[in-house]
Amino acid sequence: MTDRPYAQTRTQSPTTKLVLRFILYILLGVFALFYLMPLFVMITTSLKSLDEIRTGDLISLPREITFDAWRTAWSGACTGIQCEGVRPYFLNSLLIAIPAVLISTIIGALNGYVVAQWKFKGANIFFALLLFGCFIPFQVVLLPMAIVLGKLGISGTITGLIFVHVIYGIGFTTLFFRNYYVSIPSELTKAAMIDGAGFFRIFWSIFLPLSLPIIVVSVIWQFTQIWNDFLFGVSFSQAGTQPVTVALNNIVNSTTGVKEYNVDMAAAIIAALPTLLVYVVAGKYFIRGLTAGSVKG
Amino acid sequence: MIRWLQDNMPKIVLAPSFIAVMVFVYGFIAWTAWVSLTRSRLMPRYEFDSLIQYERLADSPRFETAMVNLAIFGTLFIVIAMALGLLLAILLDQKIRTEGAIRTIYLYPMALSMIVTGTAWKWILNPELGIEATVKGWGFANFEFNWLVDPDMAIYTVVLAAVWQSSGFVMALFLAGLRSVDEEIIKAAQVDGIPTWRVYSAIIIPSMAPIFLSAFIVLAHLAIKAFDLVIALTGGGPGYATDLPATYMYAMAFSRGDIGQAASSAMVMMLVVFTIVVPYLYSELRTKND
Amino acid sequence: MSPILEVKNLYKNYGSIEVLKDINVSIEEGDFLVLVGPSGCGKSTLLNCIAGLEPISAGDLFIGGQNMTNVSPKDRDIAMVFQSYALYPTMTVAKNITFGMKVRGIDQATQDAKLKHVSTQLQIEPLLHRKPGQLSGGQRQRVAMGRALVRDPKLFLFDEPLSNLDAKLRVEMRTEIKALHQRLGASMVYVTHDQIEAMTLATKIVVMKGGIIQQIGTPAEIYNRPANLFVADFMGSPAMNLIPAKTKANGKGMQIEITRKDADPIVLKDTRNTDLPENVIIGVRPEDIVDAALARADDTQQADCLIDIVEPAGADTFAVMQLGGKHVTARLHAETTAAAGTEQRLAFDLGKVSYFEPETGLRLN
Secondary structure, three states: OOOOOOOOOOOOHHHHHHHHHHHHHHHHHHHHHHHHHHHHHHHHOOOOOOHHHHHHHOOOOOOOOHHHHHHHHHHHOOOOOOOOOHHHHHHHHHHHHHHHHHHHHHHHHHHHHHHHHHOOOOOOHHHHHHHHOOOOOHHHHHHHHHHHHHHHHHOOOHHHHOOOOOOHHHHHHHHHHHHHOOOHHHHHHHHHHHOOHHHHHHHHHHHHHOOOOHHHHHHHHHHHHHHHHHHHHHHHOOOOOHHHHHHHHHHHHHHOOOOOOHHHHHHHHHHHHHHHHHHHHOHHHHHHHHHHOOOOO | OOOHHHHHHHHHHHHHHHHHHHHHHHHHHHHHHOOOOOOOOOOOOOOOOOOHHHEEEEEEEHHHHHHHHHHHHHHHHHHHHHHHHHHHHHOOOOOOHHHHHHHHHHHHHOOOHHHHHHHHHHOOOOOOOOOHHHHOOOOOOOOOOOOOOOOOOOOHHHHHHHHHHHHHHHHHHHHHHHHHHHHHHHHHHHHHHHOHHHHHHHHOHHHHHHHHHHHHHHHHHHHHHHHHHHHHHOOOOOOOOOOOOOHHHHHHHOOOOOOOHHHHHHHHHHHHHHHHHHHHHHHHHHHHHH | OOOOEEEEEEEEEEEEEEEEEEEEEEOOOEEEEEEEEOOOHHHHHHHHHHHOOOOOEEEEEOOOOOOOOOOHHHHEEEEEEEOOOOOOOOHHHHHHHHHHHHHHHOOOHHHHHHHHHHHOOOOOHHOOOOOHHHOHHHHHHHHHHHHHHOOOOOEEEEEOOOOOOOHHHHHHHHHHHHHHHHOOOOOOEEEEEEEHHHHHHHOOOEEEEEOEEEEEEOOHHHHHHHOEEEHHOOOOOOEEEEEEEEEEEEOOOOEEEEEEEOOOEEEEEEOOOOOHHHHHHHHEEHEEEEHHOOOOOEEEEEEEOOOOEEEEEOOEEEEEEOOOEEEEEEEEOOOOOOOOOOEEEEEEEEEOOOEOOOOOOOOOO
């Protein structure tokens, strides 16, 4: 299965080598086009007028660039009966994501610190239970969570969504910090104990200053997860508190009026921008987060 | 008292998370499991009533479609994403000068919401104005590409979009695996005059078995949870041709008002995840404790 | 005066596994106690128990006459140097050294004065503003010592502090620790698996194996009169030769017969030890088997031995032969005439010989 045309043995002539190298780059280029094409189509479509979309083709550049679709998507598109664009929902997503990311990261850091450095009977069992919680299909908690949110009086609110994201985020944040802190020698904790420092002092003075990389990983992971969430958003929000993903889906599927593909695309790009930005700025940490859960830490 | 607090601080710090996990994960699973054994409809009822909900699931053609779709989607998605990911990783492992940039391009879809991915592909695959129209515009008047609205083919569009989104991630996993192989082994093989393709097939890839397993687990997990993508791309349609257990559960819970069916289908999903993830986690935790 | 450290009937279990069994040790002020043994013998666990970093399962522990069994580490008046040094990576050297004082709320002026004193003593003033990552192994070692010294505790604890250093530096630091101990007159407990370190540093050695104390004594006692086969084999390099032999009463002494392959047995006479069983294991240090030509005349007995291997080691040359079915090492003169495959006349000095019971391994004489 791995016999490939570009395989190089040391008996190849320089010409064969060059040809193989050329084929290699062509292949890489074709795949790059495959991954870039949807983004390209989204951007060009969002800059076209509806007339041009109906007559032109998918991959042509816009004849005339117009930002009307972006304006509509931001502040005028209809998500059902309301027509305020994605702006209020974009704001909702921020209001949900920022506190939920911070709270779940802080809890994860403390949990990871305990599990990695203050081992006690049952700490490993706790960690195993928590880890398994990362893998459950969330459908299995949707119904009881809806009831509990109702009982707490926070169903359909931003607070309710923050609560849900924190609860189901601490599994991953704890995993990140635990795997990071477990590689720090426990002698450090012991030395600090003899120096007279207590549980929180050791965390604050010694572990936290070491944690910047893993804090970045955790924040990026949580932000991406929460920003991109749809299931909790659609299940536990109501008109006015929906996150941007739900709003985007509503815009795309709204059946009133003419189908404005350029507005759909502009709205999709707006919804994708924050996480794309994070990816471009801090891709290294993004990948670390992705692999941390699946490759042994 | 202060001494007691000091000694037990680790446990006190862990306690809220422990309670949260016990209630909101395990308690909720138990709740759903119980309700799946009742006649709950619009409101949850708590009187035990045999396996009626599971019998209804078994009799439901819609749920059958959902399970068949999960099998098709899951298999194709995992196999294609793994094969493509491995191919890309090997291609990128040939000392490519622009590796960083190419990797960034291959991986960025993973940062997108599945709703965004679904929206984009829904537009690209639009039978009137998408690829079909474009190719027709090039002069191929008879070209037809209407998978999105073809009940027999629509599930494959979900596969396509899912592979587009996740294969870069698999590539990143495999690339990390390729790089972690001991360089001295590769050098030894080169000194022995073993051709590159044999170095890959006989030495490097077999040593990456744990990474194959990890990639499989993550992809299987993504496949079972895939919900947003179907909602955004096909809405489960045409009809319910692209329903998955996840969308079935959601429809029962929030639009049909059939809590019993929602709970029982969620439990079926749970069981599928269980059978895949539990052996994996068990072996992971065991090796970690050694 | 009460001992500075006293461990009484200490037990330590992990679940059903006993890692320390009935440990009893005490040291006086100014003692340098070394806990030595192979890895997994429980020596580090014992040190952690003394520090309070691990709870003990049974027994009592006194430091400076006070019962510290249930006292937390910070209140035991101890300082500890770790194998990995355990320097706080984000703090400068100065902050590393003063962190303990800062936590305890000691005023800035005292902190500065103590820091200055310790850094002068250890010659680390130029390093004070660097981070641990920018230091060499030897420098980190010094900083770790500084952090302990600044505490001025009743008891210093060292957990294999030299094992991460290269061979040359290890010897240097060993000398320095010894000098420090002599200068300060402080009480120290030091864990190592290196028996040379134990011999050179200790005023008192505890040899451990499998969580049980094998022997407690001064370095000379441990070296010259090992309590059992394990201690005999573990302490000393090259190790003591332990040769199975048969004994017979012969006039006013004993006759000891060591069999050989392809040659007559070697027969040695011991006039000092007269009450030995028939089968024994005789323990002879390599330095007690020497070139016959260079032996002190009295108290030695000579035999021709076939030499298998010759290992020149600079100051000495070691010769290996087969006696009683064992490899036996002799410590010969650097310019010995011994050559592999030839016979050499060797002298055996039984002045410091040890005898062990073959079954129990216990010392007989």
